[in-house]
Amino acid sequence: MAAASCLLTEDQFMCSICLDLFTDPVATPCGHNFCKDCITTHWDINVFCQCPLCKETFYTRPELRVNTLISQMAAQFRRSAQQEASSNTSRLPCTGLDDISCDICVGNKLKAMKSCLVCMASYCETHLEPHFTVTGLKKHQLINPVKNLQSRMCMKHDKQLELFCKTDQMCVCMLCMVLDHKAHDVIPLKKEYEEKKAELGKTEAEIQQMIQRKRLKIQEIKHSVQRSNEAADKEKEDGVQVFNALREFVERSQAKLIETIEEKQRPIQKQGESLIIELEQEISMLMKRSAKLEQVSHSEDHLHLIQSFPFLNAVPPTKDWTEVSICPPTYVGTWMTAVKLSSKSPS
Known part of the structure; x- marks a missing residue:
């Protein structure tokens, strides 16, 4: 007998009307079991007494009596479930400020694992x-736990916001569609979520391309600065060789040469560093926006994505760098100028 009872499942003692364990179970003449109150209410609101499962019609309302054996077994399943829940100490307590607590727990509430958009509760x-x-619950839509589930209900009709009015660009409930948005273009919230998610994906791709272009511009600027440095070094080297041959005033001419070249190079160096800093700041801003877009795009929270869309879809304004470049000064003939200046200087 004990082995046979192990084969029984909770589903076998669940009323198909209320989707809960039997309370005062009764059997119809066709052999199906329901809670006494459930089947009585069902027949009270229908013209015919009909079985909700097999649809057999009873022209004379059957006299129902509680099946004590099934009632006892359902009560046993209910007690076992309660004991298992109360003895489960391995669950996470709701302690953090950002944690969302279970709406069903009594006393010390545990941390919610999911929120149900149909039940409007966190579990x-x-x-x-x-x-x-x-x-009956498997088809409910579960998302990561969110606070203030009531914000997902229509304030006017107290119904779930499950539609999107493209005409007015707002989330609406079923009654809103019938009463206030009858002639409007209304689509399921999930469809609008997919469209917005696709648009955000395009925006993110565009930002990634902008980041890549700006990184290439940084390389271009660095290369220009490097070429300018190389040109300056070469000119200094050539000038030193010339002034070494002049022996009598080589040191004074060499110092003047280096000073002249570095005065030309200094603005180029500063300009390059300034442009690089500006580009890196723009890249940092774009990467933050890209990270936010990636976070929202992977979210299962339809409403949050749609509400965030107007703020995230626009590409951040940045400077047009197409025509920006470094133009190194020419160093040809600098040593001659230095020689002339040195020759005019008092010895």
């Missing part, structure tokens, strides 16, 4: 289990 791991095992 810890234990209380979330029915959403994976109960047939």
Whole structure:
């Protein structure tokens, strides 16, 4: 008998009307079981007494009696589930300021693992289990835990915001569509989420291309500065050789040469460093925007993505660097100028 009871599952003692364990279970003449209150209410609101499962019609309302055996077994399953929940000490407590607590827990609330957009409640791991095992709950939409689920309800009709009005660019409920947006272009929220997500993906790709172009510009500027440095070094080297041959005033001419060249090079160096700093600042700004776009694009939170879309979809304004370049000065003939200046200087 004990081995046979192990084969029984909670689903076998669940009412197909309320989707919960039987309370005062009764059997219809066709052999199906329901909670007494559930089947009585069902028949009260329908013209015919019909089985909700097999649709057999009873022209005379059956007299229902509670099946005590099934009632006892359902109660046993209920007690076992409660004991398992109360003895489960391995779950995470809700302690952090940003943690979202389970709406079902009593006393010390546990940390919620998911939020249900159909039930409008957040559940810890234990209380979330029915959403994976109960047939009627498996179709509910689960997302990562979010605060203030009521903000996802229509304030006017107290219905879930599950549609998007493209005409008015706002989230609406089913009643809004029928009453206030009848002639508007209304689509499911998920479809608008996919469209917005695709647009954000394009924006992110465009930003990545901008980052790449600016990095290439940095390399171009660095290369220009390097060529300018090389040209300056070469001119200094040539000038030193000339002034070494002049022996009597070589040191004074050499110093004047170096000073003249470095005065020409200094603005180029500063200009290059300034442009690089400006480009790196723009890259930093774009990378932050890219990271935010990636975070929102991978979010399962439809509403959050749509609400963030107007602020994230626009590409941040940056400077047009197409015509920006470094123009190194010419150093040809600098040593001659230095010689003339040195020759005019008092010895």
